[in-house]
Amino acid sequence: DQQVKQNSPSLSVQEGRISILNCDYTNSMFDYFLWYKKYPAEGPTFLISISSIKDKNEDGRFTVFLNKSAKHLSLHIVPSQPGDSAVYFCAARPDSNYQLIWGAGTKLIIKP
Amino acid sequence: EAGVVQSPRYKIIEKKQPVAFWCNPISGHNTLYWYRQNLGQGPELLIRYENEEAVDDSQLPKDRFSAERLKGVDSTLKIQPAELGDSAVYLCASSFLAGVTYEQYFGPGTRLTVT
Numbered sequence: 239d240q241q242v243k244q245n246s247p248s249l250s251v252q253e254g255r256i257s258i259l260n261c262d263y264t265n266s267m268f269d270y271f272l273w274y275k276k277y278p279a280e281g282p283t284f285l286i287s288i289s290s291i292k293d294k295n296e297d298g299r300f301t302v303f304l305n306k307s308a309k310h311l312s313l314h315i316v317p318s319q320p321g322d323s324a325v326y327f328c329a330a331r332p333d334s335n336y337q338l339i340w341g342a343g344t345k346l347i348i349k350p
Numbered sequence: 351e352a353g354v355v356q357s358p359r360y361k362i363i364e365k366k367q368p369v370a371f372w373c374n375p376i377s378g379h380n381t382l383y384w385y386r387q388n389l390g391q392g393p394e395l396l397i398r399y400e401n402e403e404a405v406d407d408s409q410l411p412k413d414r415f416s417a418e419r420l421k422g423v424d425s426t427l428k429i430q431p432a433e434l435g436d437s438a439v440y441l442c443a444s445s446f447l448a449g450v451t452y453e454q455y456f457g458p459g460t461r462l463t464v465t
Contacts, residue, residue, distance in 0.1 A: 247390070272453070281354070281441055281456025282393070327392050336381075337406070338454070340392025 241265045242330050244341035252349050257315040259344050261328030264309065269333035273302060273313050276325045276343070285326075286313070315346075323348045352376065354457035356442050362463045368430035371460045375423070375444030382419055383454060384427050385441040393441055399425065429462075437464045 243262045251257045261271075269290045274282035288295040288302045288311065295302050301314045315322055328341040355374040363369050375382050380401050385393035396415065397407040401422035410417065414433070419425040429436055439461050443454040 242392075279359075279458065281443070281458050283456065284453045287453070329392070336398070337395055338393075340394075342391050 240342075241268075242328055242339050242341040244326075244328055244344045246344050247342075248345040248347065250347045250349060251318050253320060254317045257313075257318045257322065257346055257348070259313040259315075259326050259328075259346065261311045261313075261341055262309060263311075263330055265330070265332060265339075266306075266309070267332050268330040268339075270331040271302070271304060271311050272329045272331075272338070273300075274327045274329060276327060282327055318346075318348045320348050320350060322346060354442055354444055354455055356440075356457035356460055358460055359458060360461050360463075362465065363432055365434055365464050366431040368428065369432050369462060370429075371427045371440050371442075371462075373425045373427070373442030373457060375425070375442070376455055379444035379446050379455070380422065381445045381447065382425050383443040383445075384417060384425070385443065387439045387441055387459070389438075396427070432462075432464045434464050437462055 241264050272287040273285040275285045276282040286297050286300045286302050288304050293304050299315055304311045325343045325345050327343045329338040331338055357372050382399040384396040386396055387393045397410045397417050398405055399419045402419055415429055417427045439459040441456055441459045443456045445454045
């Protein structure tokens with residue numbers, strides 16, 4: 239039973255346009271959400287996070303939106319750059335413990 | 351600041367052979383995690399250490415997997431004997447405080463192929 243779902247295995251976006259990566263979750267007890275970025279042959283690197291008490295967090299070109307009623311969060315990247323091509327993972331933390339529950343990832347391809 | 355170091359980066363072994371992975375976390379990070387990542391999936395936690403203590407090993411297949419973190423710094427994850435289904439990337443991560451900051455810093459991983 240996947241508690242964190244990233245339903246799009248891949249996404250292709252033109253350079254300079256907006257990239258929107260989506261994540262759905264089923265556990266209403268998640269209190270913190272994170273996005274990680276992963277390049278080939280490297281470990282995931284932290285990108286941005288959001289607490290469940292907020293609905294938006296912004297850091298430069300990256301913005302994460304949280305819709306608790308829909309149990310949905312999204313990562314917006316604008317403008318998209320070639321270096322953004324990577325696999326993006328959504329992860330969530332239950333309020334009862336430290337553990338991160340991870341989605342399967344979405345491969346983002348930025349076309350020149 | 352040096353990141354999380356893992357070795358080896360790649361390992362190919364025959365089934366039933368033993369294998370060990372090593373991890374050196376970021377200096378000062380007291381929490382260390384071992385994850386397994388299968389192709390097309392997110393990381394799956396195997397074990398978490400707070401200093402020297404394994405505080406959660408509920409998802410570690412204890413019949414064949416073992417781990418240790420001597421002196422609360424470096425850690426080793428061992429599989430004996432390896433099975434074909436163990437082929438995956440094994441990731442080590444560390445953080446300063448597990449319950450306060452949720453950001454984990456990952457090493458590059460060890461890609462294990464069991465033939």
